Amino acid sequence: MPDTLPAVSDLESSMLTIIQTFHQYSGQKSNLKKADLKELINNEMNNFIENDTLDKLFADLDQNGDLEIDFKEFIALIAMVTSACNELFGEERSFK
Amino acid sequence: MPDTLPAVSDLESSMLTIIQTFHQYSGQKSNLKKADLKELINNEMNNFIENDTLDKLFADLDQNGDLEIDFKEFIALIAMVTSACNELFGEERSFK
Numbered sequence: 352m353p354d355t356l357p358a359v360s361d362l363e364s365s366m367l368t369i370i371q372t373f374h375q376y377s378g379q380k381s382n383l384k385k386a387d388l389k390e391l392i393n394n395e396m397n398n399f400i401e402n403d404t405l406d407k408l409f410a411d412l413d414q415n416g417d418l419e420i421d422f423k424e425f426i427a428l429i430a431m432v433t434s435a436c437n438e439l440f441g442e443e444r445s446f447k
Numbered sequence: 448m449p450d451t452l453p454a455v456s457d458l459e460s461s462m463l464t465i466i467q468t469f470h471q472y473s474g475q476k477s478n479l480k481k482a483d484l485k486e487l488i489n490n491e492m493n494n495f496i497e498n499d500t501l502d503k504l505f506a507d508l509d510q511n512g513d514l515e516i517d518f519k520e521f522i523a524l525i526a527m528v529t530s531a532c533n534e535l536f537g538e539e540r541s542f543k
Contacts, residue, residue: 362468362491365461366529370536372458381537395458422533426526433462437518440466441477 373425382419385409399432469521478515481505495528 359367376391377383383391388409392400400408412424420428455463472487473479479487484505488496496504508520516524 359494360491361464363494365464366495366525366532368457368461369529370533373533395456398455398459399462423530426529426533429462430522430526433465433522434519436462437466437469437522 369426369429370422373422382417382421383425384419388412388420396432399436465522465525466518469518478517479521480515484508484516492528495532 372391372395373383376387378387385405389402389405392405393402408428409420412420412428414424468487468491469479472483474483481501485498485501488501489498504524505516508516508524510520510523
């Protein structure tokens with residue numbers, strides 16, 4: 352996808368990476384099953400999320416209770432984790 | 448920030464880029480003023496957002512009405528635009 356767009360910024364490229372990562376693990380489906388999300392978190396977010404929180408996380412994310420995570424639910428996870436990282440870095444900055 | 452973490456994935460690196468971009472434009476402040484957001488969108492999201500939508504966008508994003516965008520409001524923008532891109536790419540895929 353990125354090489355069809357002219358001169359994407361780092362921020363735009365980041366947004367495309369989020370989309371590509373979702374589809375890499377969802378495959379032809381438009382949703383992630385729990386096993387797909389587990390694999391994604393293990394492989395792509397292991398610095399940011401501990402795998403033993405997956406059960407609670409999945410229940411929290413699966414707002415419509417269909418046992419699958421659609422893209423909007425996935426981006427809500429990304430937003431939540433990114434916000435948590437930002438707050439953590441903020442605390443680190445304030446201690447310096 | 449990234450070089451203090453071991454082997455970050457492309458997805459994690461994308462999340463760090465979102466944080467870094469926010470702080471690059473907010474500077475020492477913890478919020479983006481409207482002029483900061485305008486500059487950020489012009490420089491970093493011009494493939495994804497047209498600048499003439501800024502006024503409506505800013506009003507929509509500034510949920511607490513303080514005329515500034517905090518990180519949680521910013522990540523809501525990123526989530527919204529990324530979802531819109533994902534839907535657009537999905538439509539393109541379904542036409543092929």
